[in-house]
Amino acid sequence: MSIPDTKNYSLMALLLLTALLVGKSVNGYPGGGETGGDEWAAESIVKGCTCHTDEQLNEGMYSLNGIPNTYVPEVTYNITLTVNDTNVDSVDGSVRYGGFLAEVSEGIFVTNENYWLGGGGSYISHNDNSNMVRSWTFQWTAPAEGTGDALFTIYFNIVDGAASSGDQWSYLTAISLGTPQEVSSEVSIHELGVTLMQYWIGLIGIASVLLSILVAYIVIRGGSAHYRG
Numbered sequence: 001m002s003i004p005d006t007k008n009y010s011l012m013a014l015l016l017l018t019a020l021l022v023g024k025s026v027n028g029y030p031g032g033g034e035t036g037g038d039e040w041a042a043e044s045i046v047k048g049c050t051c052h053t054d055e056q057l058n059e060g061m062y063s064l065n066g067i068p069n070t071y072v073p074e075v076t077y078n079i080t081l082t083v084n085d086t087n088v089d090s091v092d093g094s095v096r097y098g099g100f101l102a103e104v105s106e107g108i109f110v111t112n113e114n115y116w117l118g119g120g121g122s123y124i125s126h127n128d129n130s131n132m133v134r135s136w137t138f139q140w141t142a143p144a145e146g147t148g149d150a151l152f153t154i155y156f157n158i159v160d161g162a163a164s165s166g167d168q169w170s171y172l173t174a175i176s177l178g179t180p181q182e183v184s185s186e187v188s189i190h191e192l193g194v195t196l197m198q199y200w201i202g203l204i205g206i207a208s209v210l211l212s213i214l215v216a217y218i219v220i221r222g223g224s225a226h227y228r229g
Contacts, residue, residue: 041123045103045153048169062172067152070177071142076110081154082135088158088168098134099126099157106150106178110139134158143178150176 036044066079081100101123102109108121114130115138117123124138143150155171 038118038123041101041103041118041125044101044155048155048171062156062170064154064172064174066137067140067174067176071107071150073142073145073147073179076139076141078137079140080135080137081156083156083158084134088160096131096159098159099131100136100155101125102138102152102154104140104150104152106147107143108141110141142176146179148180149178152176 062084063082064079065082066077068077071077081102083098102125103119103123105122109115109117109124110121111117111124114127115136116125116127118125126136130136152174153171154174155169157167157169159167
């Protein structure tokens, strides 16, 4: 499927750098979700993801491109997260430089050999094939028409590869607007658990009662000698 041109934007213009999370963060893994699984991903989204320090990174340069301001339903987008940060140097000879974990509320991520996919497509992270870089391009397929807005939460971890205390982490949030969800105050009779046969039996019953009342009225009126019209 071809990807339509979308407006790319820098992190500073489009994303909010959120406040420091409360509570202890979760250990990060060189293999990302392939090591930790869905349980690790869910806990990391709540508490944060770190390797050797609980301190959230509050400086450095980051960019996130490819998330559209307003998505087109069921279109697949390329998303690129880049961490251009010199606060954590890479140790000579190391093979690990960083990682990331992303969650999306609507739509699904698309995986390949460089990424782990979890939660039925709601999570995506690096794996052992993609922890030696600080820039990742992955795909997200927008949800169907009428689903609503998609909220992205993206964590990233910067490491020096030497298992030292110099590693740092942070996280970002972004929203891609979608078509509004359909809201209706009307509830069909079928949604109340009433079958079509029960519906017609009820109507016939009401009609029978009304007919009986009409017949009784005619009989009483015609048979009464004291009735004066």
